[in-house]
Amino acid sequence: MGTLCPELDALLQPRLRRARMQHTPLPDVPELRLWLLNADFPSASLNPDEIRSAMDYPAYWAFCWASGQVLARHLLDNPAWVRNKTVLDFGCGSGVAAIAAAKAGARRVIACDLDPDARVATEVNARLNAVELYLAADFWQVREPLDLILAADVLYDRANMAWLPRFLEHADAALVADSRVRHFSVPNYHRVGGGRSCTWPDLDEDEEFRQVSLYMGARDR
Numbered sequence: 613m614g615t616l617c618p619e620l621d622a623l624l625q626p627r628l629r630r631a632r633m634q635h636t637p638l639p640d641v642p643e644l645r646l647w648l649l650n651a652d653f654p655s656a657s658l659n660p661d662e663i664r665s666a667m668d669y670p671a672y673w674a675f676c677w678a679s680g681q682v683l684a685r686h687l688l689d690n691p692a693w694v695r696n697k698t699v700l701d702f703g704c705g706s707g708v709a710a711i712a713a714a715k716a717g718a719r720r721v722i723a724c725d726l727d728p729d730a731r732v733a734t735e736v737n738a739r740l741n742a743v744e745l746y747l748a749a750d751f752w753q754v755r756e757p758l759d760l761i762l763a764a765d766v767l768y769d770r771a772n773m774a775w776l777p778r779f780l781e782h783a784d785a786a787l788v789a790d791s792r793v794r795h796f797s798v799p800n801y802h803r804v805g806g807g808r809s810c811t812w813p814d815l816d817e818d819e820e821f822r823q824v825s826l827y828m829g830a831r832d833r
């Protein structure tokens with residue numbers, strides 16, 4: 613378990629006073645370590661202000677989501693998916709999928725998240741895992757050609773479904789990890805695998821949210 617990360621604690625503690633970040637290997641991807649919320653955080657004893665703040669400002673980056681773990685595992689086990697490619701991780705959160713892509717041999721990895729705190733967390737986690745990533749606040753800022761777009765657990769917000777066809781206008785392929793959408797049916801996307809994992813630290817989510825599917829989207833030839 614890790615010691616202290618003042619940079620990320622400073623982002624978390626104004627909202628969750630007793631929270632702290634600790635670095636820990638991921639249960640299903642032990643090759644990677646991430647700074648995440650302390651597993652013994654006393655969530656049952658949050659006061660109303662803290663609950664409101666956690667709802668208004670969900671610190672997604674303080675968790676590694678089940679889909680992120682499954683996608684990272686898949687990339688490390690199948691490095692050919694990313695080797696020598698330019699890859700963008702959309703909704704990077706803690707940076708888990710971007711870091712796995714870099715470790716698996718991607719030529720260049722861009723980590724993109726709307727949340728500025730997620731970008732700080734991704735930068736800190738990239739340092740922890742000794743990989744180089746490029747950060748983007750906004751997908752539209754990225755002008756270079758992309759080989760592959762990764763997206764793990766971004767479809768909890770159904771508005772993000774609209775990104776899936778768009779991804780294939782900007783990259784040759786997209787790999788989406790998801791456990792939230794029950795009947796996934798998007799033109800040009802096909803299920804290519806999956807796995808079981810859990811969000812870490814464990815949020816005690818229902819079993820259905822631990823069953824992650826991987827969907828590959830590819831441009832029409």
Ligand SMILES: C[S@@+](CC[C@H](N)C(=O)[O-])C[C@H]1O[C@@H](n2cnc3c(N)ncnc32)[C@H](O)[C@@H]1O
Pocket residue numbers: 672673675676677678679680681702703704705706707708709724725726727730763764765766768769772
């Ligand atoms: C549930 S977290 C998943 C984080 C990480 N991919 C993982 O699997 O652990 C979703 C992340 O997507 C980001 N996000 C959601 N919609 C986005 C969008 N339209 N553009 C960029 N980032 C987005 C959120 O800010 C959040 O950090």
